[in-house]
Amino acid sequence: xxxxxxxxxxxxxxxxxxxxxxxxxxxxxxxxxxxxxxxxxxxxxxxxxxxxxxxxxxxxxxxxxxxxxxxxxxxxxxxxxxxxxxxxxxxxxxxxxxxxxxxxxxxxxxxxxxxxxxxxxxxxxxxxxxxxxxxxxxxxxxxxxxxxxxxxxxxxxxxxxxxxxxxxxxxxxxxxxxxxxxxxxxxxxxxxxxxxxxxxxxxxxxxxxx
Amino acid sequence: xxxxxxxxxxxxxxxxxxxxxxxxxxxxxxxxxxxxxxxxxxxxxxxxxxxxxxxxxxxxxxxxxxxxxxxxxxxxxxxxxxxxxxxxxxxxxxxxxxxxxxxxxxxxxxxxxxxxxxxxxxxxxxxxxxxxxxxxxxxxxxxxxxxxxxxxxxxxxxxxxxxxxxxxxxxxxxxxxxxxxxxxxxxxxxxxxxxxxxxxxxxxxxxxxxx
Numbered sequence: 102x103x104x105x106x107x108x109x110x111x112x113x114x115x116x117x118x119x120x121x122x123x124x125x126x127x128x129x130x131x132x133x134x135x136x137x138x139x140x141x142x143x144x145x146x147x148x149x150x151x152x153x154x155x156x157x158x159x160x161x162x163x164x165x166x167x168x169x170x171x172x173x174x175x176x177x178x179x180x181x182x183x184x185x186x187x188x189x190x191x192x193x194x195x196x197x198x199x200x201x202x203x204x205x206x207x208x209x210x211x212x213x214x215x216x217x218x219x220x221x222x223x224x225x226x227x228x229x230x231x232x233x234x235x236x237x238x239x240x241x242x243x244x245x246x247x248x249x250x251x252x253x254x255x256x257x258x259x260x261x262x263x264x265x266x267x268x269x270x271x272x273x274x275x276x277x278x279x280x281x282x283x284x285x286x287x288x289x290x291x292x293x294x295x296x297x298x299x300x301x302x303x304x305x306x307x308x309x310x311x
Numbered sequence: 312x313x314x315x316x317x318x319x320x321x322x323x324x325x326x327x328x329x330x331x332x333x334x335x336x337x338x339x340x341x342x343x344x345x346x347x348x349x350x351x352x353x354x355x356x357x358x359x360x361x362x363x364x365x366x367x368x369x370x371x372x373x374x375x376x377x378x379x380x381x382x383x384x385x386x387x388x389x390x391x392x393x394x395x396x397x398x399x400x401x402x403x404x405x406x407x408x409x410x411x412x413x414x415x416x417x418x419x420x421x422x423x424x425x426x427x428x429x430x431x432x433x434x435x436x437x438x439x440x441x442x443x444x445x446x447x448x449x450x451x452x453x454x455x456x457x458x459x460x461x462x463x464x465x466x467x468x469x470x471x472x473x474x475x476x477x478x479x480x481x482x483x484x485x486x487x488x489x490x491x492x493x494x495x496x497x498x499x500x501x502x503x504x505x506x507x508x509x510x511x512x513x514x515x516x517x518x519x520x521x522x
Contacts, residue, residue, distance in 0.1 A: 154443060155404050166393070173399035180392055193371055193380035200373040201358055235359055 104129035107149055108159040109136045111311040112270055114171045114203070115159045120262045121175060123302035125182040134158065136311060139214055172199065179259035186254045194253045198243070198260035205236045206267045213275045213311075225277065237283055240264060244285035250292045257296065265293035274311055314339035315365040319346065322512045324374045325362040327470045331381045331463060333506035375402055375467070382463025390458055397457045398464035401447065405471050408440045412478075433479060441487050444468070448489040454496035461500070469497035474514045 104122075108115045110133035122129060136143045145158060153160045154169045161168050168174050176196070179185050185192045208231070212224035243252055252260045268290055271277040280286040293299055314332065318325035320343045332339045344352050344361065353359050357372050364370070364377045371377055379399070382388040389395035415428035448456060455465045472494045475483050484491040498504060 154400075154447075155407075156439065168396055168400060170400040170403035173396050173403050176399055177392060177396035180395075189380060189383045190366075190369070192383070193376055196376035196379060197357075197371055197373045200376055204358075239357065 102164055104161060104163045105132060106130065106159065106161050107132045107134070107153070109134050109143060109311075110307065111136050111309045112266070112273075112306075113311055114206070116266050116270070117199075117259060117262045118159065118161075118171065118175045118178065119306070120266065120299055120302060121178045121182060121184065121259060123298045124184070124257075124296070125178060126298070127178070133307070133309075136309070139311075172203070175199075175259060184257060184259040184262070186258055187256075191254045191258075195258045195260040198240070198252050199263045201236065201240075202260065202263040202267050205232060205264075206270070208232060209267075209271055209275075209277075213271075213277075225275065229277070229279070232279070237279055237286065241283040241285045244289050249285055250288050252289070257293070261289060261293050262299075265290045269294070270311075313365075313367055315342050316340070316362060317342045317344065317365060318362040319344055319349075320512065322470075322474070322510075322514045323362075326474075326512065326514070327374070327378050327463075327467045328362070328364065328381060329510070329512075330466045330470055330503055330506065331378065331385070331387065333502050334387070334461070334466065334500060335385050336502055337385070375399075375406060378402070378463045378467050387461060387463045387466070389462060390460070394458045394462075398462050401444070401456055402464050402467050405440065405444070405468050408436060409471055409474070411436060412475075416478075437475065437479070437483065441484075441490060445487040445489050448493050454493065456493065461497070465493070465497050466503075469494045473498070477514050 104127060106115075106118070106129050108131075112119075119131075132149070134143065134145055134149065145153070145156075149158070149160075150156055152162075152167070154167065157169065159169070159171050159174060161174050168177065176185070186195050209228055212221060212228045215221040215224050240252070244250065247253065252258060252264065264286075268280050268286065271279060280290055294303060314337065316325050316328050316332075316339055318341075322329075329339075329341070342365075356363060357370060360372065362374060362377065363372050364380070371380060379388075379402075382398070389398050411428070411432060415425050415432065419425040419428060444456075451457065453459055455461055456468060457464060472484065472490065484494065498507065
């Protein structure tokens with residue numbers, strides 16, 4: 102089966118899919134659209150955009166089928182590769198933590214795409230303060246209550262991948278290190294990035310700004 | 312199993328859950344948080360937000376996650392993994408539209424920007440989304456968006472269409488005959504119809520501070 106993934110040349114919202122593909126051993130054609138100097142928002146080439154159901158990327162083509170919407174795509178493959186917990190309730194908790202991780206990532210987009218250095222400093226400070234209680238403490242508590250390394254259940258889930266990705270991405274994009282001072286968050290990240298397939302993927306993945 | 316919906320006294324993000332429970336004739340408690348009580352209640356919630364679903368005392372947050380969980384628990388979901396993925400895709404795509412609506416209607420502080428965003432919403436964002444959804448509905452045939460039976464995605468999306476009709480323009484589905492038929496099919500389901508007839512909630516949030 103041949104897979105063709107269309108996204109920007111970025112980790113962004115789609116990196117968890119590439120991590121899930123790495124875990125599942127999926128070979129795919131990784132079509133990377135140049136991001137440009139955002140903002141302004143990037144342009145999707147017309148010949149790709151017209152193939153995308155909602156005019157957006159990511160989009161995945163395989164087996165004569167097409168799927169869009171990053172979380173829908175990720176959940177489909179997470180299920181295939183047993184990254185969704187052991188029952189409907191665990192799957193739902195995983196969904197909740199993925200949704201919250203995505204909110205967490207999006208809150209950081211304005212500060213990290215701000216071009217004015219002084220304004221950027223200010224926004225980073227503000228966003229750090231805002232996100233400590235809402236996300237860092239909350240996630241740290243959840244992981245600690247679940248044994249200290251994972252968000253849900255006994256096995257690696259795609260929520261672990263998402264949270265580890267967000268924390269890693271903040272560091273790569275903006276030098277923002279939020280896991281310091283949160284031992285459970287740090288343990289989760291270490292566990293995810295030590296997983297052999299993830300480690301191998303991170304070592305070979307294209308370097309991109311975002 | 313005991314189910315509680317914890318939310319404000321409006322349709323908003325919880326209406327889809329109430330519609331799902333009604334369709335299934337499953338009992339639930341509607342725990343209403345008054346706006347005056349929200350600041351005190353907020354710190355005790357997982358993410359400082361509502362709605363929350365409580366199942367036998369365990370809490371679940373995030374609107375689409377709750378709909379999807381109820382869909383799977385009560386078999387109002389796809390018949391294959393692929394159909395489930397399509398349910399997710401259509402709900403996520405229409406979420407983008409609703410988030411923009413919430414953005415300009417409740418959260419935009421600049422009046423001029425608000426007018427601008429609403430104009431773009433009406434002239435471009437709604438038609439772009441509905442046109443794509445119309446094609447999807449037509450291709451699927453039958454009454455529903457995915458497969459042959461009612462799913463949580465049908466209820467979720469029909470609710471959003473009703474909300475747009477209610478708040479933006481009651482004729483919004485004219486020009487999209489398949490979506491019109493789809494929405495009517497969902498809202499004609501006897502238990503759903505009965506619930507809507509007796510529910511006193513509105514879509515519009517009376518308190519802008521709640522967002």
